[in-house]
Each structure stands twice: as structure tokens, then as C-alpha cells.
Amino acid sequence: MPELHYTTPDHAGVTQGPLLHEGKAKKVFATNRDDLVWIHFKDDATAFNGVKRANIGDKGAVNARISAHLLRHMETAAGVPSHMVAELSERDHLCKKVDIIPVEVVVRNVAAGSLCRRLGIEQGRVLPRPLVEFFYKSDELNDPLINDENALMFGWAEAWELAYLRAAALKVNEALVAFWDELDVTLVDYKLEFGRWHGNQILLADEITPDGSRLWEKGTQKSLDKDVFRKDIGDLGDTYRALFARVFGHDFAERAGGAAV
């Protein structure tokens, strides 16, 4: 698979501005353009809403590269536009400054995680069709599961927006399942975020990375994602570098444009 660096003519002359927001895995900076933000991927890993933390070398670079690649793929293969404008460095993305919709969209193909805890479904059961769930984006409340009525009643999203999120998530899922399948990986579940752009357009935003996805190696069912960190079942840096190699077809250390490691 070619390592296409995500660039567009739109990023010429953009400079980094002040820090706007620091999250668990990324920093968001303003730029000299009102409509663009500069997103820096950190090496920090957190789990259980920040209770468990560690610094994992290379994690930011692996996540940034995989996310750029997958967001672009979602535009071309699924027809779902994203906030990506360009990759500025191996850890920095230039993105459209969207207003994040506080409804996290989780898509599941195989039962795992909170679905099993909540409904007593056995882990690993293949679902008859993709399941789309909405969670309210709130660290204080631990991102609770919500339904459409909750989102509408409390003004977190409008009806047309929820319809778009669901339809876009299913399109993304089809393309993403096929992408991972080709690499002998089962896409178990993952979280997507979307943002409002110019009021009337919705863009896929945030990231698509192994931090927010469950990826199981076909055959062995080995976790290739952040569950390695959550469950202490291996070295997260090695896991992420191996995933990079699987996606791009060469070792992380041999990547183009990256620092030698």
C-alpha cells in the first residue's frame, strides 16, 4: 500500500498559534487562519477515563499517520468528508476548525467491551448487522450511553444530524471493515466523532486510530489496539509499531519523512 502523505494546496503559509485545548492524547492549537486548527498527537496513553496513564514512545506518530490515512480513505472509499486538510509533520495535522458534536458514535461488528458488560452478551459474538450506538461526550459523566430522544431533548444534536451520523457511520463501517479485513484484522468496534462546519455541513473529525478502536488479529484474536494497555497484556509501543507495519507495508523505523529511531 503506498504511503501517501496527506497534503492539499490549502495549507501553504499556515503557522501555529496558541494552545486552545489539551486532551488526553492530542493538543489543539489555533493557527493564523480562523478556519483551521493545528492538531498535535501526543505519546500519552490513558485508559479508564484518564485513571491509568503512561507515555508510549512513537504512539503519537503511529496514530497521526494511521488516522490521516484512514480519514482520507473514508473520503475516497466511503464518500464521507472529514476535517483533514494536511499532514504537517509526522505528529501534526492541519484540520478544519469544526464545532464538535457532543455525541460520540460507536459502531460495533463484534460484541466486546461495554456492550457485553451492559447486556450480558458474550464477548466475541459476531453481530448480525453493524450496531450504531450514541454516547454523550462528557468526561465528568464517563461518556454515558444515550438515545436519540436524550440528544434531541438536551440539544446535543438535531434530528437531521443524528440521521447523518448514523448513515455516515454505516458507510464508514463498510469501508473500514473491508480495509482491516484485507490486512487480516477484524474490526470489532470503534468510536467516531463528527463536527459542524459552516453550520450546515457535518465532517468526520477527531481521529480514527487504535486508541479508539478494537482490532483483533484474525485467527489468533490477539488485540492490536489500546486494549493491550487497558488490560496489561503486552507492550503498547511494539503493538502500535507492528500495526503501522501491517498498514503501510514497511517497518515504522523505515518510514518516509520520519526521524530515525
Ligand code: TYD
Ligand atoms: P465501549 O465498549 O463502549 O467501551 P469500553 O472501551 O469501556 O469497553 O467502546 C467501544 C469502542 O469505542 C472501543 O473500541 C473504544 C471506543 N471508545 C472510545 O475510544 N472512547 C469513548 O469515549 C467510547 C465511548 C468508546
